[in-house]
Amino acid sequence: MDPVTAHQVKLSLRNAYKVQLLLGLPVSLLFMGLVVGCQVALQYSNYRLDDTNAKKHEDLKDLEPEESQLPTYAKYVPSLVNAALIVLFGAIYKWLSRKLVILENHQYEQSLEDSLINKTYMFNFVNTYISFFVAILYNQNFWTLATNLIIVMVFKQLLMNVLEYFQALILVGRKLRKVDELFKGEIEKATIKGDKVALAELKMHCNIQKQLFMSPDEGTLVYYYNEAIIQLGFIAFFTTAFPLAPLFSFLTNLLEIKIKLN
Amino acid sequence: MSEFGRRISAKATRGIGNWGSTMSFVSYIAIPINVLVLIVCRFPNETVGAFQDSDNLTYDEESVIIQWLWKRNKPFWNRANMILLAVAFEHLIISLKIVIALLIPDVPASVIQAEQRRAYVTQQAQQEMLKLKRKTGAIDFEDIRDGIEEQ
Numbered sequence: 059m060d061p062v063t064a065h066q067v068k069l070s071l072r073n074a075y076k077v078q079l080l081l082g083l084p085v086s087l088l089f090m091g092l093v094v095g096c097q098v099a100l101q102y103s104n105y106r107l108d109d110t111n112a113k114k115h116e117d118l119k120d121l122e123p124e125e126s127q128l129p130t131y132a133k134y135v136p137s138l139v140n141a142a143l144i145v146l147f148g149a150i151y152k153w154l155s156r157k158l159v160i161l162e163n164h165q166y167e168q169s170l171e172d173s174l175i176n177k178t179y180m181f182n183f184v185n186t187y188i189s190f191f192v193a194i195l196y197n198q199n200f201w202t203l204a205t206n207l208i209i210v211m212v213f214k215q216l217l218m219n220v221l222e223y224f225q226a227l228i229l230v231g232r233k234l235r236k237v238d239e240l241f242k243g244e245i246e247k248a249t250i251k252g253d254k255v256a257l258a259e260l261k262m263h264c265n266i267q268k269q270l271f272m273s274p275d276e277g278t279l280v281y282y283y284n285e286a287i288i289q290l291g292f293i294a295f296f297t298t299a300f301p302l303a304p305l306f307s308f309l310t311n312l313l314e315i316k317i318k319l320n
Numbered sequence: 321m322s323e324f325g326r327r328i329s330a331k332a333t334r335g336i337g338n339w340g341s342t343m344s345f346v347s348y349i350a351i352p353i354n355v356l357v358l359i360v361c362r363f364p365n366e367t368v369g370a371f372q373d374s375d376n377l378t379y380d381e382e383s384v385i386i387q388w389l390w391k392r393n394k395p396f397w398n399r400a401n402m403i404l405l406a407v408a409f410e411h412l413i414i415s416l417k418i419v420i421a422l423l424i425p426d427v428p429a430s431v432i433q434a435e436q437r438r439a440y441v442t443q444q445a446q447q448e449m450l451k452l453k454r455k456t457g458a459i460d461f462e463d464i465r466d467g468i469e470e471q
Contacts, residue, residue, distance in 0.1 A: 108367045168337060175338040193361075194353075198369025200361040200383070226324035234324070275328040283339055287346065294350035298357045 074162045078173060082158045086177055089151055090184045096143055097188050101196065104136045137206045140189045141213035151181045152281060171280060178284045186210070186288055190296055203299040211292060211303065215310040223317045226273065233271040237264060348414065355410045358385045359402065374399065 155177045164170040189210070193203040241264040248257040289311075293304050362383040364372055372381075379387060389397040389405075397405075449464065458464045 105368060167331075168333065172338045175342065179338075179342050194357055195360065196368060196370050197364075198360055198362055198372075199364055199367075201363070203357070203361055230324040269326060273325045275326050277328070279328070287339070287342055290343070291346055291350075294346055295353045296357065298354055299361065 074164045074169065074173075077162045082162060082173070082177065085154065085158060086181055089147070089154070089181060093143075093147055093181075093185050093188060096147075097140070097192060100136055100139060100143075101192060107132075134205065134209060137189070137209040138213075140206065141210050144186055144189075144210065144214065145218065147185050148182060151185070152178070155181070171278065174278065174280050175284075178280055179287060182284055182288055183291070186214075187291065187295065200299060203296065207292065207296050207300045207303065211300075211306060211310075215289065215307065216313070219310070219314050219317055230271065230273055234268050237267045237271060240264075240267075347417070351413045351417070352410050355406050355413075359383060359406045362386070 155174060158177065159170050159174045162170070162173060164173065189206055190203060193199060193206050197203075241260055245257065245260050245264070248260055289307055293307055297303050360383070362369065362377075362381055364377075364381050366372060379390065382390070386397070386402060389402070449461070452458065452464050452467070456464065456467045458467055
């Protein structure tokens with residue numbers, strides 16, 4: 059018997075701390091290294107592109123400066139690629155972290171959640187903010203930092219929410235509409251007959267079938283809270299580069315509430 | 321979205337777990353990062369500012385805060401003095417944050433008092449219930465309530 063919960067303890071209880079140290083930590087560090095590697099590759103390709111362009115600029119001295127410079131949209135490409143990488147790595151690590159904490163075989167749900175919180179936030183801190191630290195320490199450019207912040211915030215907070223909504227609307231909404239169509243005739247018949255019991259029964263079965271087709275909940279609020287803390291980080295760390303970031307966050311949160319409630 | 325996804329099942333927990341320490345980490349690390357942004361981020365003419373010679377930068381290429389300091393006393397605000405100022409400012413803000421955190425308690429005194437009082441009130445209520453049970457011969461709370469209503 060467990061002295062804390064007064065319930066029977068797991069029979070095959072392994073040492074969660076050891077697994078955490080020998081498996082969870084190296085895998086997380088490997089993933090963080092992958093993120094840093096991608097960022098280095100991105101910066102290197104950006105530098106090479108700029109360097110090649112500068113040499114071309116020297117060769118084509120007769121041209122007007124505007125003609126030999128990189129197009130304006132090219133300045134935003136690294137930030138857009140970075141935003142896409144943040145989302146991609148975030149999605150992979152979300153799946154992986156869940157597997158890792160289950161492998162750790164925690165005794166209590168609280169310690170499982172704590173381990174998931176540590177992993178999720180640690181990885182997302184590196185994954186999301188690495189490009190900002192590169193902009194501060196390597197580029198040392200205020201505009202690069204501001205541009206990166208705007209693009210990442212718009213991508214993460216606006217586009218991803220809208221995308222998530224339309225994905226659910228297309229994939230789940232289609233199935234729910236089919237269930238509605240399936241029960242529509244029977245419900246109409248029961249309404250005409252005035253059979254209140256049958257009507258209530260049909261509505262209940264319709265709702266049950268709809269619930270079955272709905273996407274299951276994640277079982278934890280860790281990922282929602284993580285998004286909120288990452289957003290708090292954007293505001294607390296880099297507002298000096300984009301003072302409208304808190305207002306933007308407020309508006310996107312209002313939009314998220316609206317989307318999630320509809 | 322609530323139309324397309326199953327509602328998350330509610331669970332009771334003792335607190336927010338590691339999110340408390342995570343938020344504390346964010347609040348502390350934000351101070352040096354902001355100071356770093358103010359001092360390091362500037363308006364370089366090249367793509368990579370780190371490759372430039374930091375001692376030979378023009379006024380326009382420096383950060384806003386350094387431009388402001390240079391306007392006041394350019395010879396005094398050399399690289400070493402600026403780093404010293406940044407470190408001192410960062411330490412000052414962190415100290416201020418610690419002092420404010422110490423001065424404002426996490427749980428207000430009225431809440432602590434109410435929590436302490438709760439145990440006493442529960443004990444008193446239980447004693448009162450026992451007395452009423454003995455007096456009226458009631459079996460449960462419903463009987464006691466009916467008895468009081470009749471009285």
